[in-house]
Amino acid sequence: MSRPRILFILTSADKLPDGTPTGWFLPEAANPYVHLSPHVDIDWASPKGGAPPLDPAGIKHARKHLDEESRLLMEDEKAKGNEKQSGYEHTMKLSEVRRALRYIHYDTDGSVDDSEEGLVGGHGPVVDLARDQDSINLAAHNGKVVAAVCHGPGALVEVKDKNGASIFAGNKATAFSNQEEHEVGLADKVPFLVEDKIKELGGQPKPGKRTLDGSGHPG
Numbered sequence: 001m002s003r004p005r006i007l008f009i010l011t012s013a014d015k016l017p018d019g020t021p022t023g024w025f026l027p028e029a030a031n032p033y034v035h036l037s038p039h040v041d042i043d044w045a046s047p048k049g050g051a052p053p054l055d056p057a058g059i060k061h062a063r064k065h066l067d068e069e070s071r072l073l074m075e076d077e078k079a080k081g082n083e084k085q086s087g088y089e090h091t092m093k094l095s096e097v098r099r100a101l102r103y104i105h106y107d108t109d110g111s112v113d114d115s116e117e118g119l120v121g122g123h124g125p126v127v128d129l130a131r132d133q134d135s136i137n138l139a140a141h142n143g144k145v146v147a148a149v150c151h152g153p154g155a156l157v158e159v160k161d162k163n164g165a166s167i168f169a170g171n172k173a174t175a176f177s178n179q180e181e182h183e184v185g186l187a188d189k190v191p192f193l194v195e196d197k198i199k200e201l202g203g204q205p206k207p208g209k210r211t212l213d214g215s216g217h218p219g
Helices: 026-036 056-064 068-075 094-100 133-140 152-156 178-183 194-200
Strands: 005-009 041-046 116-119 146-148 216-218
Touching: 005 026, 005 133, 026 056, 026 068, 041 094, 094 133, 116 133, 116 152, 133 152, 146 152, 152 194, 178 194
Parallel strands: 005 041, 005 116, 116 146, 146 216
Antiparallel strands: none
16 A cells, blocks of 8 residues: 655745845754654645755754754655755655646646645745645645645645635635744845735634644644
């Protein structure tokens, strides 16, 4: 019996509109990877493919807090990937995911038969993933669980349900808050505040580690 598979999606954005460096946040990929990889197979993708930029703030955070999961991820050769197997240094292009991942079987209506998806945070997702049509399509047509960490829910703001409504409309959702954005000094540098956008789309921002009614799990 084959193991379950999860697709980790990383940002390809290396800077915010004002030039502030960004990327994917190391601990937010490391923690789920280390705990999930013994039980599931993990693939990696990003809008541009290749080696997406690491957010310098994430590296600093991991060092400051002696984050063990981050150390394990950075030392894991399988997680880095190679020319034959995707990893965080060898991601697939999102536009090629449907063709490249044999474990994803698309029905005639475009829904995915066998996969789950994780959107890794860092400020990058609000720069590129929020408007990347391949990312939007994968989340909208997944039919399985979509998990999003920190700014990851920002990649879902254009995703609609089967009735054409925002997946946030009428639902509670957890994401990086306005207060947190002000605390890190980037509230006036990001394209949009995730908390405000969730409200605008009819959602109810909820503090906590993981909340979204339905098949999404932002946190």
